[in-house]
Amino acid sequence: MRHLNYHPASNFKRVLAFFFDVIPIQFGLYVVSKAVFNVSPIADVLSRPDAYTASLKAKLMIDIGTLVIWILYCIVGEMSSWRGTYGKKMMGLAVRSASHSRLTFGQVLGRNSAKILSVIPCYLGFLAAFVTYGNRAWHDALSGTAVTDRK
Numbered sequence: 688m689r690h691l692n693y694h695p696a697s698n699f700k701r702v703l704a705f706f707f708d709v710i711p712i713q714f715g716l717y718v719v720s721k722a723v724f725n726v727s728p729i730a731d732v733l734s735r736p737d738a739y740t741a742s743l744k745a746k747l748m749i750d751i752g753t754l755v756i757w758i759l760y761c762i763v764g765e766m767s768s769w770r771g772t773y774g775k776k777m778m779g780l781a782v783r784s785a786s787h788s789r790l791t792f793g794q795v796l797g798r799n800s801a802k803i804l805s806v807i808p809c810y811l812g813f814l815a816a817f818v819t820y821g822n823r824a825w826h827d828a829l830s831g832t833a834v835t836d837r838k
Contacts, residue, residue, distance in 0.1 A: 693787065693835045694836050695821050707777055707778070708773065716749045726741045726745040727742060728746035729742065754803070754806065761799050765795045766792065769781070770790065776837075781834070782798070784832055795830075798827065802826045805826045812825030813825075822834070
């Protein structure tokens with residue numbers, strides 16, 4: 688087994704950081720959906736068919752909007768001196784190059800673009816961080832990055 692030249696972040700901290708980052712985005716998009724389009728993404732199958740269809744469309748738009756905004760937010764955060772988002776900073780984490788070289792824009796862009804690949808198959812790419820050596824998700828492995836404890 689090869690030696691890691693970084694200390695991998697705790698998966699518990701990574702999950703908390705994710706929620707700190709994503710929940711405000713989703714809440715903001717919910718408010719916009721309700722205020723601008725007068726549609727709530729929260730409806731059940733007992734609702735009128737047209738209300739249920741509108742609710743599903745709103746939910747889909749909120750999910751897509753959250754993913755797009757979150758990826759852009761992550762790119763900006765990882766290129767900053769924080770080397771991560773506000774959630775990662777709160778949890779004492781940072782995104783670094785796995786080889787300990789300086790994180791490049793190409794790595795950040797590749798890491799965050801690859802998150803789409805991590806999401807598509809039922810979030811399996813994110814769950815990989817729980818079972819791989821070095822706690823790396825698919826998007827980390829593909830871009831040569833790792834989430835580490837901040838020093």
